[in-house]
Amino acid sequence: MNKNNRLYFGWYIVVAASVIVLLTTGMRMGIGPFVNPIMDDLGLSRTEFSLIVSAGMIVYGLGMLLAGILLKFYNTRFVLLVGLAIVCISIVWTVNSKGMLSFLLSYGVFLSIGLSFLSSISLSPIISKWFVRQRGKALFYLTTGGMAGIAVMTPVETWLIDLIGWQNTLLLFGGIFILLVLPSAIFIMREDVPDEADGMGHASGEISREEPAITFKNALMTKAYWQIVFGLFACGFGMNLLGSHGMPMLMDHHFPPMTASFGVGMIGVVAIIGTLFLAQLADRFPRKNLLFIIYFVRGLGFFALVLSANAYQLFLISFIGGLVWAGSVAMSTAILSDLYGVRLLGMLNGFAYFVGHQIGAAIGSFMGGWGFEVFGTHFISFGAAGVLAILASFASITLPKSLSFSKHGDVSSVSFRNTRGF
Template sequence: MIRKVWGKKRIDVNENSNSKYYGWYIVLAASIITLLTVGFRLGVGPFVKPVIHDLGMSRTEFSLIVAVSALVYGLGMPLAGILLKRYSTRLVLIAGVIMVDVSLVWTIYARGIISFLLSFGILLSLGLSFLSPVALTPIVSNWFVRQRGKALFYLSTGSMAGIAIMSPLETFLIESLGWQQTLFMFAGLFVCIVIPCALFVMRDEVPEGADMKKGEIDEGIKVNKLVNLPEITWRDAVNTRVYWQIVIGLFACGFSMNLLGSHAVPMLIDHHFEPMTASFGIGMIGIVAIFSTLFLGSIADRYSRKNILFWIYFVRGLGFLGLVLVVNPWQLYLVAAIGGMVWAGSTAMSSAILSDLYGVKLLGLLYGWAYFGHQIGGAIGTFLGGWGYETLGTHFFAFGLTTVILLVASAVSYLLPARRTVTNPHPLN
C-alpha cells in the first residue's frame, strides 16, 4: 500500500489494483501539449515563402529571425526550470499559453521585420519554451522511476506526432486561408488544449515510490545498473565530462531538427517537388517516428541508453544526406521512413541519462541549460540553411554539414561513461 497526498487529503494507492497508474495520464497530457508546441515550432517551413512575400523579407532575413527565436527558446528553458522548482508545472504552462497567444495575435498584425522579430521571433519563442518538453520532462521523471526511459520516450511521441501532423496541416491551412488566419486558428487551439491539461491533469505531488513495485521501494532500485550516488550541486554536474557530452549531442539534435523544420520543405520545393508532396514527405518522418518511439520506449529501460543514443544520431545523420539527394517522391518517402525510425528519442535518452546520473531534483535546471545547447545548434542550423542557399546556391552545404555533425554526436554518445565521477564536490546548501 502506497500513500500519496493531494493537499491535505491522503489517498491510498494499491499497486496491485487494476486502476491505471496516474502517471500515464500525465504522460498522455504532456504528449498532447508537445504535439502542438513542438510541431508548431518545427513546422515553420510552410510559413517561409508566404511570410517573406508579404513582409518583403529575404530568406536570409527570415532565417536570422528564426535563428534568434531558437536562442530565445533555449534561454527560456532554464527560466522555466527555475519557475518549476519554485512554483508548479500548472503555473508555468498557463504563463506559457498566455505569452503564446499574445504573440500570435501580435504576429498577425506585424507589418515590418522588427515587429515580426519581436512577436514571432522573441515573445512566441519564450512562451513556447514554457510549454516545451523541457518544462514537462521533470514532472514525468518524478512520476516514474522503474519505467522512466519508457515514459520519456512516450513523451517524445507527442513531438513526433507534431512533426507528422503540423507541416501538412499548416500547408493546407495556409493555402486555404492564408498564413495570418492559420496563426489565429492556432492561437485558439493552444488555449483549448493547454489550459484544460494544466488545470485538470498536471499534479506535481507524487505517490511514495512512484511507479516502483512492492519491495523495490524499500530495497531501492538500480536503473540500467547505475548505482545511486550522493546528491551533488548543479556546479558539480556541469564540471563533469558526461554533462558536456550530452550537450554536444543535443547541439547536433537541435542543429538537425531546426534545419529540417525551417528549410526541408522549401529545399524540396526548390528541388522541384510539389508543396504537398514535400510537406507529406517531411510529415512521414513523424508518422514513422510515432511507431518507432513506442518500440524504442519498450527497450529504453532494458538496454544501454548510450548505445541507443549512438544509433539514433548515426542513422539520422545518414538520413540527412539522403534527404538532400532524393530526386523523386518514392526516394523521398523511403529516406523519410528510414530517418523516422530513429528520429525520436535523442532528447528522451539524454534527459533519462541526466536524471540517472544526477538525480531528478537537478533535472529541470541541468536539462534546461543542456537544451540551450540544443537551441544554439538550432539557431546555427536555421541560419546556415538560408544563408548557405542564397550565398552558395545549394542546399547541400547545410544538409551535408548536418550529416557530419550528427556522426560526431554518435561517436561522443558511444563514449558516454556508465556512471558519473565528481571530484571535489561543492557542499549542498
C-alpha cells in the same frame, strides 16, 4: 497498473504533457503555412521574415533555459500557467501587428518565450519524477507528441489559413491552448509522487529515488554533461538543416517537388512509429547504447540522403531515418535524470538544449544555404551533419553508467555498474 487495477496517475501526466507538446511543437515548427500570408499582409521580405524566425529560434532556446531555472524555484503548474499567459498575450499582439518591429517582438520574441515554457523542457522533469523503471518509455511518449505536432499541425494550419485566414487561425489556436493547458496545469500536473510507485505499481527496488548532492555549477564541470550537450548540438544541427534545406537540396538534385516533399515528410511520419517502437526498448537496454544507435544510424542517413539518386532510394532512406529521428532528445533527458537526478533536471536540460540543440539549429540552418552558395554543393552541409551525428554516437557510447557525488556536490567517483534502467 497498480494493485488496485487502476491506471497509474503518471500516465495521465504523460498524455496531457504529450498533447501540450504536440500543440507547442506544431506552433513552433509549423511556420511554413504562415509565411506567405504574413509576408503579404505585413509587407515583409523573405530575408526579414527569415531573420525573425532565426531570432525566435534563439529566443526559444533562451526561454527553455529560463523555464528550467523557474522550475527549480517553483513547480510545473506555475511555469505552464505563466507560459500560457505569455502565449495568449503574444498571439493577440501578433494578429494586430503592423510592421516588422511589432511582429519581431510579438511573434519572434514573446511567443517564442511562451511556447518554450510549454515545451518538453518544462514537462520532462515532472515525468521523470513520476517514473523510474519506465522513465525512458514515458519520455519517448512525450517525444511522440512533438513528432505528431510536426506531422499533424502543418496540414491543419494550411487548411485553416485557407478557410479563415492566418490571424483567426492563430486566435483559434490560442483558444485551444487555453482549453487544454489550463485544466492540465491545474488538475493533472501534480508534484506529490508516491514513494512506492514507478509506473508499474511495484516498488522501485534497486533503482533509488534519492537525489545526488549536486549543484548546477558542479554538474557543468563533469565531462558527461558536455558529451550530452555535444549530442544535442549534432541533433539540432541536422534536424534544422533537413527542415530548412532538405527539399531545396533534393530539388537541386533533380527530384520533382512532390517527390522531395514526400521524401522529407515521410521522415516525420515514420518518426511517430519509431518513437513508439523505441519506447518499448528504452528501459530494457542501456540508454547510452540506444543513443549510440540513434546517432550512428542518423549520421549514415545524412550521407545516404545527399547521395540518393532515385525515388526508391530516397523513400527507403527516409523510412530508415525516420525510425531514429526522434529518440535523441528523449534518451538525453533520461540519461541526464539518471546521472544528475530530477531536482536540477529543468535547469540542466534547458541549458543543454539552448547551448547544444538551439545553437546547433541556428548554425545548421545557416550552413545549409551558405555552404551551397560558396561551394556549389549540398554535400558540405549534409556531410557535416553526418560527421557530427557519428561523433555524437561515440560521445554517447562512452558515457558513464552512473556518477557519484560528495556531500559538497563534487564528483567523487564514476561507477560502471550494470544498473538496471540505465
